[in-house]
Amino acid sequence: MPGKPHAAEIHASGFLQLARASIALAFFVITASFCAAEGAVAIPHGTVALISQQRTIQPGHAIRLGLRFQLEKGWHVYWINPGDSGEPPRLEWHLPAGLRAGAIQWPAPNRLPIPPLMDYGYEGEVLLPVSIHISSTLATGRELTLAAEMKAIVCHDVCIPAKARLSLLLPVRGERPRESAEAAMFRAAHKDLPWPAPFSWKPAARDLGDSFELRVNTGHGAPGAWFAPLEPLQIENAAPQKNVTAATGLRLILKKSDQLLKPLARLRGVLVMPEGAYMIDAPVTSAPVKPIEKGAVR
Amino acid sequence: MKPGFIAVLAIILMGLSTAALAAKVGEPAPNFTATDSNGKTHSLAAYHGKFVVLEWHNQGCPYTQKHYNSGNMERLQKEWTQKGVVWLTVISSAPGTQGYVTADQENDYMRRMKAAPTAALLDPAGDLGHLYGAKTTPHMFIINPDGVLIYDGAIDDKPTSDAADIPTAHNYVSLALSEAMAGKPVSTPASRPYGCSVKYTH
Numbered sequence: 001m002p003g004k005p006h007a008a009e010i011h012a013s014g015f016l017q018l019a020r021a022s023i024a025l026a027f028f029v030i031t032a033s034f035c036a037a038e039g040a041v042a043i044p045h046g047t048v049a050l051i052s053q054q055r056t057i058q059p060g061h062a063i064r065l066g067l068r069f070q071l072e073k074g075w076h077v078y079w080i081n082p083g084d085s086g087e088p089p090r091l092e093w094h095l096p097a098g099l100r101a102g103a104i105q106w107p108a109p110n111r112l113p114i115p116p117l118m119d120y121g122y123e124g125e126v127l128l129p130v131s132i133h134i135s136s137t138l139a140t141g142r143e144l145t146l147a148a149e150m151k152a153i154v155c156h157d158v159c160i161p162a163k164a165r166l167s168l169l170l171p172v173r174g175e176r177p178r179e180s181a182e183a184a185m186f187r188a189a190h191k192d193l194p195w196p197a198p199f200s201w202k203p204a205a206r207d208l209g210d211s212f213e214l215r216v217n218t219g220h221g222a223p224g225a226w227f228a229p230l231e232p233l234q235i236e237n238a239a240p241q242k243n244v245t246a247a248t249g250l251r252l253i254l255k256k257s258d259q260l261l262k263p264l265a266r267l268r269g270v271l272v273m274p275e276g277a278y279m280i281d282a283p284v285t286s287a288p289v290k291p292i293e294k295g296a297v298r
Numbered sequence: 299m300k301p302g303f304i305a306v307l308a309i310i311l312m313g314l315s316t317a318a319l320a321a322k323v324g325e326p327a328p329n330f331t332a333t334d335s336n337g338k339t340h341s342l343a344a345y346h347g348k349f350v351v352l353e354w355h356n357q358g359c360p361y362t363q364k365h366y367n368s369g370n371m372e373r374l375q376k377e378w379t380q381k382g383v384v385w386l387t388v389i390s391s392a393p394g395t396q397g398y399v400t401a402d403q404e405n406d407y408m409r410r411m412k413a414a415p416t417a418a419l420l421d422p423a424g425d426l427g428h429l430y431g432a433k434t435t436p437h438m439f440i441i442n443p444d445g446v447l448i449y450d451g452a453i454d455d456k457p458t459s460d461a462a463d464i465p466t467a468h469n470y471v472s473l474a475l476s477e478a479m480a481g482k483p484v485s486t487p488a489s490r491p492y493g494c495s496v497k498y499t500h
Contacts (some may be wrong), residue, residue, distance in 0.1 A: 053396045085495040087457050114495045153360070153459055158396045159494045161360050161459045232490035234397055258322050258431060259450055261489040 025183065041161035044154050046071035050146070050166035051127075053186040054177035055145065057170050060136030064186055065103070065168065067091065067128040067150065075156050076123040079109035081230055081269075084117035086159065089128065089152035096144045098135035105129045107192035108270055108277030109228055114157070118237035120228055127189040143171045194270045194277040201249070205267040211269060214252045214282055221245030222273050227252050227260035227280065228272045229269040233259045321430040321439065323487045327447040328429050332388075334417035335404040340386065347443045349475060350385045353415065354390060354427065354496060356397025356435035357407055360459040361493035365436060366411050368461040371453075375414040378475060387418040390427030392499035397435065398422060424498040434493035438471050442478055449474040451489030458492075 008192065035289060040047035046069060053064040069077055078086040093101040111119035126214065132146065147167035154162045197216070206213045212235065214227055225243060230234050239255035254267075267282045321328055327350075331341040342350065353371070356362050365371040375385050389404065391397035399407065404418050421427055430439055440449035455468035474484045 081321055085493060087459070087492060090458075115500060116428070116498065117495050119495070151458070151460065157497070158358065159459075169457075233488060258320055259490075261323055261488055 009272070014164075022149065023038075039162040040068075040070065041166060043152070043164055044160040045075040045156070046154065048150060048152075048162070048164050048166065050148060050168050051182040051185070052168055052170060052180050053129075053183050054172040055170075055180045056175075056177040057138070058173060058175065058177050059134060059138040059140065060130050062133050063170075065101075065130050065132055065146065066129065066182075066186060066189065067166075068126070068185070069122070069128075069150075069152075070125050071154065073124065075154055076112055076119075076121045077152050077154060078119065078121040079228070080104070080106045081120060081228070081232055083093065083112070083119035083121075085114070086119055086121065086155055087153050089150060091130070092151075094147040094149070095132070096146075098138040099144070099146065100133045101148075102131040102133065102142065105131075105193055107189060108194055108272045111226070111228075113238070116238055120237070127185050127276055129186060129189055129193070138172055140174045143169050145169050147213075192277070194279045197271070197278040197280055198214045201278075203280045205282040205284045206261065207284055207286040208253075210256055212254045212284065214254055214267060214280070215246075216249050216251075216271060216280065216282075218249040220249070222250045225250055225252070225271060225273045227254060227269050227271055229254075229267070231268060233255040233257050234264060234267065235260075256293075305409060321447050321450065323435060323447050323450050325447060326445050327439070327441040330348045330426050330429055332419040332421060332426050334419050335408070336417070337401065338417065340419060342441065342445070345384045345441075346445055349378075349443060350441040350479065351383055351385045351471065351475075352430065352432075352439040352441070353385065353387045353488040354432045354435050354437040355418070356389065356391050356497060357399070358398050359435045359494035361433045362397075364459050364461045364464070365453060366413070368464055369412075370461075370464050371436070372413050374469070374471060375474075378383065378425040379414060379416055381475075381479070383475065385415040387413070387415040388420040388421055388426055388432070389398040389418065390424045390432060392424060393422055395497035395499075397496075397497055400499060409413055422499075424496070427496050432491075434491040435496060436493055437491035437496070440471065440474050440478070440484075448478055449486050449487055450491075451486075452491045455489070457490070 026044045049068045051066050051068050057063055078088045080088050082088055095101060110122060112119040112121050120230040145167055148165045150166055153159050201216050201218055203216045226241050234257055236255040236257050242253040244251040264284045267284055269280055271278045271280050322459060329342045331339060333339055371434050379385050389397060401420060408418060422463050439447060442448045450472060453471055454469045456463035456467035470486055470489055477484050
């Protein structure tokens, strides 16, 4: 049975990894008492760790934690919109009183084609930052455990569920926190987070019947640019995106999802370009369509 | 004609034919003929007058296992086939990929799991999968007695591989069948199917 032996294999390897993790890490993450040391927990085909950009917590000042995946070659986890299959990693926080976690900040995804499908996610290594808001009335002089239950699906051509309990021990101090040893990773990850689109870009979309025309006045063409939709069931993830460079910017022709049954008010997502990614929130109009200006089709 | 023009024309024609065939909610479901794990042939046209559920399946996929190991899928199959629904499990895994089974292996699996579909269709070439645009396992489709596709999407609203989420999930398939049988419009006719990618041949 091709299915069953595989399931057994999953359990066996999961158990071994768990055993290995138990020995090395005493089951949960052990952190050094002072610095925000990282402890990676084994998951199928990789590790996951909760790391901090700061060494200490200062009352009233947010800190930044990150969920760091390191996966074997060819394995991936997913973006907030995973595309045609899969699911994004999730965190359930267990934080002391006075601390509150923000949402995961998702770096621009990569396209993960599995013909005839298309997924969005991250292969190899990725850091998903999360801001932790700190109450200004938090007492100093003690150490706090910041913990989270992580659930994800790790996929290659097949998928394996992954779970981990992650934690960090951070002291609360009155002074401004120093950066941790992992701070450079956060700065690198920051570059991959989508930026708000400049106001002058005026993203707008038009309903062309079986596709949307997304226009963004970037002021220059953007060969290689593509649009990752934030919501499912809007565009066909696997359809090629025709990139038409116009004088004022770029136009992308996005094939509508077969599952889109109602007119769409807004097209939201991330415009991924070679120099960086931008958040796009484009109103959709069904105004009469002018012919697309002549230009280089990429 | 220039070769480039012919290529463009071919792509346009291919696009048209795909569009004409693709399954879309509110439109007639594409007809098909397929063979089940007992060698019996099933055609959609023969089930005119009945509700038909198509369930894409891969027994090695954690999302499929969520719904089978918990007994959720088997329960749904029993409940709805008892109410006259034709429930067709479809296996589109290509030979050598996860979830591919021979007819005997599938029959053995269904006995072991106490699965109760009307039949399990073997689609190793992926023809039926491509015809309906099946993306994940599971991916659910419902066809009404007039042959119109009335649901395309997930089994429920908890897109995880964790069986602990089943009790609090809203099952889209049961909801759509209940509404349609009561003569009401289907309140959620489409959702993002969640699961493993269907293991088509490459």
